[in-house]
Amino acid sequence: MLGRMATIKEISRKAGVSPTTVANVLYGRTAKVSAETREKVQAIIEEENYTPNMGAMMLLKNNSRIIGVIMFTEPRKNETVLEDPFSSAILGAMEREIRESGYYMMLYTTSDEAEVVRLSKAWKMDGLILVWVPGNICRIINSSIDVPCVYIDCFFEDDEHTYHNIGLEDRMGGYEVTKYLLSMGHRNMLFLPCNPIFPGGDTERFAGCKDAFAEQGLVLDDDASRPLPYDRAKRLKIYLEIARKKTHTALVFSSDFYASEALTYLQEQGIRVPEDISITGFDDNIFSRLVQPRLTTVHQDSSKKGTLAIQMLVKLIHGVQVEEVRVKLPIWLEIRNSVQKLS
Amino acid sequence: MLGRMATIKEISRKAGVSPTTVANVLYGRTAKVSAETREKVQAIIEEENYTPNMGAMMLLKNNSRIIGVIMFTEPRKNETVLEDPFSSAILGAMEREIRESGYYMMLYTTSDEAEVVRLSKAWKMDGLILVWVPGNICRIINSSIDVPCVYIDCFFEDDEHTYHNIGLEDRMGGYEVTKYLLSMGHRNMLFLPCNPIFPGGDTERFAGCKDAFAEQGLVLDDDASRPLPYDRAKRLKIYLEIARKKTHTALVFSSDFYASEALTYLQEQGIRVPEDISITGFDDNIFSRLVQPRLTTVHQDSSKKGTLAIQMLVKLIHGVQVEEVRVKLPIWLEIRNSVQKLS
DNA sequence: CTGTTAGCGCGTTCAA
DNA sequence: TTGAACGCGCTAACAG
Numbered sequence: 001m002l003g004r005m006a007t008i009k010e011i012s013r014k015a016g017v018s019p020t021t022v023a024n025v026l027y028g029r030t031a032k033v034s035a036e037t038r039e040k041v042q043a044i045i046e047e048e049n050y051t052p053n054m055g056a057m058m059l060l061k062n063n064s065r066i067i068g069v070i071m072f073t074e075p076r077k078n079e080t081v082l083e084d085p086f087s088s089a090i091l092g093a094m095e096r097e098i099r100e101s102g103y104y105m106m107l108y109t110t111s112d113e114a115e116v117v118r119l120s121k122a123w124k125m126d127g128l129i130l131v132w133v134p135g136n137i138c139r140i141i142n143s144s145i146d147v148p149c150v151y152i153d154c155f156f157e158d159d160e161h162t163y164h165n166i167g168l169e170d171r172m173g174g175y176e177v178t179k180y181l182l183s184m185g186h187r188n189m190l191f192l193p194c195n196p197i198f199p200g201g202d203t204e205r206f207a208g209c210k211d212a213f214a215e216q217g218l219v220l221d222d223d224a225s226r227p228l229p230y231d232r233a234k235r236l237k238i239y240l241e242i243a244r245k246k247t248h249t250a251l252v253f254s255s256d257f258y259a260s261e262a263l264t265y266l267q268e269q270g271i272r273v274p275e276d277i278s279i280t281g282f283d284d285n286i287f288s289r290l291v292q293p294r295l296t297t298v299h300q301d302s303s304k305k306g307t308l309a310i311q312m313l314v315k316l317i318h319g320v321q322v323e324e325v326r327v328k329l330p331i332w333l334e335i336r337n338s339v340q341k342l343s
Numbered sequence: 344m345l346g347r348m349a350t351i352k353e354i355s356r357k358a359g360v361s362p363t364t365v366a367n368v369l370y371g372r373t374a375k376v377s378a379e380t381r382e383k384v385q386a387i388i389e390e391e392n393y394t395p396n397m398g399a400m401m402l403l404k405n406n407s408r409i410i411g412v413i414m415f416t417e418p419r420k421n422e423t424v425l426e427d428p429f430s431s432a433i434l435g436a437m438e439r440e441i442r443e444s445g446y447y448m449m450l451y452t453t454s455d456e457a458e459v460v461r462l463s464k465a466w467k468m469d470g471l472i473l474v475w476v477p478g479n480i481c482r483i484i485n486s487s488i489d490v491p492c493v494y495i496d497c498f499f500e501d502d503e504h505t506y507h508n509i510g511l512e513d514r515m516g517g518y519e520v521t522k523y524l525l526s527m528g529h530r531n532m533l534f535l536p537c538n539p540i541f542p543g544g545d546t547e548r549f550a551g552c553k554d555a556f557a558e559q560g561l562v563l564d565d566d567a568s569r570p571l572p573y574d575r576a577k578r579l580k581i582y583l584e585i586a587r588k589k590t591h592t593a594l595v596f597s598s599d600f601y602a603s604e605a606l607t608y609l610q611e612q613g614i615r616v617p618e619d620i621s622i623t624g625f626d627d628n629i630f631s632r633l634v635q636p637r638l639t640t641v642h643q644d645s646s647k648k649g650t651l652a653i654q655m656l657v658k659l660i661h662g663v664q665v666e667e668v669r670v671k672l673p674i675w676l677e678i679r680n681s682v683q684k685l686s
Numbered sequence: 687c688t689g690t691t692a693g694c695g696c697g698t699t700c701a702a
Numbered sequence: 703t704t705g706a707a708c709g710c711g712c713t714a715a716c717a718g
Contacts (some may be wrong), residue, residue: 008697018704023698032703050536051465055401058698059709064398066449088431095452106409107448109438114392122394123447260633279595290603292610292635301645351711361690366712377688399710401694690717695710702705 006048008045014048014092015041026050053139064124067098068312070116072132072193073110085254086302087131090152093306094129103127103316113137117144127313130154130198132172138163140224148316155200164316165326171236173298173331174208174252180296180333181250182216185342186278189250190242191225194258202227202254205282209252228258236265243271249278249342256281256288256297263291263338274340284334300331349391357391360383369393386584399640407467410441410656413459414452429598429626429645430474433495436649437472443658446470456480460487470656473497475543481506491659493652498543505601507659513544516641516674517595519550520623523639523676524593525559528685529621532593534568535599545570545597548625552595558684579608579685586614592621592685599624599631599640606634606681617683627677636680643674 008026012019017037024032025041033041058064071087091107098105103126106291115220127148128214130141135157142149142161151165174191181189191209193202206225213220226242227233239262242248253259258279263273273279273293281288281297289293308327351369355362360380367375368384376384401407414430434450441448447471451462463471470491473484478500485492485504494508517534524532534552536545549568556563569585570580582605585591596602602624606616616636618624624631624640632637651670658665 019697020699020704024703026700034703049461051461053401053467054465055398055407055467055697056698056709058396058398059695060400060697062709088434089436091431097452099452105449105450107438109442118392118394122397124396124398147699264635265632286630287633289628290607290633292607334716362711363691363713364689367689370712375688380688393711396710399695399712402709403711405695562711688718690715692713692715694712698708700705700707702703 001237006050007053008050011041011044011050011136012049014044017041023306048262058124062124063126064263065103066106066123066125067103067127067129068106068108068116068123068125069094070119070133072130072134072137073109073111086257086285087286089302090131090306090309091115093303094310097307097310102311103314113140113144116141120145120147127317129309129313134200143263148164148313150313152305152309155204162213162325164312164322166305166312167326167328168201168305169328169331170204171208171211171298173233173282174205176208176210176265176331176333177252177282177296177298178209178212178220179215181280181339182212182218184278184339186249186250186339187218189220189224189252190248191252192252192258192262193225193227193254195227195254205254206267232261235261239265240269240271243269243277250339251277251279254282255282256283256285256295259295259297260287260291260336263293263295274338278339280339288334289335291338295338296336297334299334300327304329350396351393353386354384354387354391354393360384371452373405373554379550401467405467406469408446409449409466409468410470410472411451411459411463411466411468412447412472412652413462414450414478415473415477415480416452416454429628431601432628432645433474433649433652436646437653440650444653446657456483456487458489459484463488463490470660472652473658477543491656493656493659495648495652496544498547505668507655507665509648509655510669510671511544511643511648512671512674513547514551514554516625516643517548518554519551519676520625520639520641521552521555521563521676522558523678524595524621524623524682525555525561527621527682529682530561530564531591531592532567532595533591534585534595534597535601535605536568536570536597538570538597548597563568576602578604580658582608583612583614586612586620593682594620596623597625599626599638600642602638602681603630603634606638617681621682623682631677631679634681638681639679640677641674642677644672647672 008019008022012022021037022041023035025038030038054064071219095105125147128145129150129152131152133151133154135155138151138154138156139158139161141273142163151163153167154165156163191206195202210220243266251262259279263279266273271277281295284297284299288297312322351362351365355365364376364380365384368381373381397407438448449466453459468490471488472493472495474495476494476497481494481497481499482504484503485506486663494506496510497508499506534549538545553563586609594605595651602622608624609616614620627640627642629641655665
């Protein structure tokens with residue numbers, strides 16, 4: 001307990017045996033140690049609360065039992081991604097699953113693939129979780145890293161590598177919400193993706209919106225998508241501008257976070273939701289149930305993404321073949337009160 | 344880039360020099376290496392994207408540059424604490440500060456102090472951040488661990504050890520909000536702490552509530568505090584029961600999370616806020632600005648807690664004396680629309 | 687002046 | 703039941 005952690009050498013000295021004998025006791029090689037010695041050594045091991053020095057283990061086994069969790073931030077985005085409640089749900093689930101699987105979690109935020117490679121090798125990581133990594137960088141990482149990688153919400157540009165990904169029925173999400181809006185009489189909708197730079201989930205969701213239009217023999221063109229900036233003040237300006245123009249009857253957001261931000265702000269500016277403009281979200285997290293009116297939104301299970309990702313990664317680490325390489329978790333539409341029926 | 348990380352030995356072999364020469368180049372001992380050799384070796388180092396094996400470093404230096412971030416969960420609380428937006432704000436700030444200070448972040452959730460001790464020693468951690476640790480466990484940790492520890496939102500039972508803590512003007516928070524309620528004519532308030540087990544911030548806040556009453560020559564007795572259970576369904580039942588009894592005119596919550604939960608739920612049950620009952624929050628996070636009416640709440644800067652904690656820890660690691668051992672970050676009352684003026 | 691050999695830190699296994 | 707050797711980075715001491 002006190003002072004520094006006991007080493008095998010110290011324990012062996014206290015017990016008056018060799019380090020090898022201590023190791024034999026530790027690993028239950030009873031055939032190699034007399035019962036008497038075994039008990040004496042065991043007692044000291046417990047007394048000293050012995051745990052191996054992970055540095056020595058790394059050197060010896062060439063691995064560390066560390067799972068690196070890498071959250072990609074975009075270079076332009078200065079605030080930390082972790083503050084998003086969506087990532088904290090995933091993170092919480094991962095921490096738990098990593099710990100319960102007997103691994104350790106190293107958390108790192110970056111937008112530099114070289115750093116990821118260096119980190120994983122310096123720490124002899126057993127595996128990596130990569131969240132929101134752009135497709136071109138996934139390719140670099142997969143060809144530079146030789147330990148298992150599981151991606152979360154990533155989209156890949158090539159098929160040279162086998163990518164393991166935990167994703168979502170994004171396209172179906174866009175489709176479902178748009179189909180609903182159409183059924184409520186909306187024809188002029190605006191899609192507001194979160195992410196101004198990378199193609200990814202947002203692109204898929206917008207494709208789903210188009211699908212719903214096409215199904216009705218209608219066309220939703222590319223002008224109907226307006227990416228949101230990272231700066232809150234700029235976003236608010238955009239919300240107001242759009243609502244005042246009255247060219248759209250419905251705003252389709254790609255996250256509950258921005259949807260509730262817009263809803264709240266527009267109300268403060270005297271614009272009624274859904275009477276003046278309809279709003280939909282995406283995620284079905286706590287935000288969608290706090291605002292008044294409650295947000296009609298697309299449900300997804302964020303924690304499950306984290307849990308599944310770790311379970312898949314641990315399988316890969318153990319060399320178990322994973323049948324489903326690209327998981328797409330189901331979504332469903334959660335209808336509440338933020339959409340107006342148009343006559 | 345490809346395959347495993349290059350070792351000094353491999354680089355020395357490629358350059359046709361000894362490992363020592365490579366080390367001399369790495370550490371800029373120019374006097375010991377000819378300019379020609381230096382450049383040749385330097386080129387290979389960069390080409391191979393060399394980084395030291397952290398396991399070897401741990402063995403050599405007896406530290407790891409790992410900062411352990413330990414989130415205490417209560418044994419009864421099964422859900423992960425990380426999903427709380429409050430902890431994600433702190434966490435995000437810490438991740439950033441740790442990375443920018445050149446350390447690595449290992450994240451771990453537990454309620455077992457022995458595990459904390461073992462973890463910190465096995466990994467030769469340079470320092471620890473401990474969040475929401477009960478006082479009796481702080482004592483054990485401080486006497487068993489010989490690396491710097493900085494606590495966040497902890498309360499200590501003894502003065503044998505020097506505890507470094509980043510906390511909040513909790514008592515002042517309870518005082519300010521209660522003073523405001525009194526000024527609005529409320530005399531029957533109920534304080535609803537988050538944490539049914541440990542004394543801590545909630546106790547301080549409640550003491551602040553009593554201070555405000557005492558200042559007016561009034562008494563707030565212990566019945567005016569009702570801890571909330573972790574089970575959501577049970578909480579909702581409590582909210583409704585209290586509101587229906589009409590014995591209290593104001594509910595003083597210890598977090599925006601529960602305050603907005605209650606506000607939303609009571610509204611769904613046909614109870615008007617603040618006309619039928621007033622509600623106040625604590626934290627001033629996004630929740631308080633999403634609900635309608637906006638929550639009157641006590642402001643605190645969660646991210647700053649994380650940043651300051653890491654800055655203090657890094658100082659301690661570097662052996663720098665820290666003048667302010669127990670930081671209490673300021674709070675202020677944020678008045679919005681969830682409190683009714685009583686005549 | 688330039689470069690090398692030797693040895694430490696720790697846990698594990700093979701050969702003795 | 704034990705000594706020796708290995709994995710890797712770093713530095714003190716030493717050789718060319």
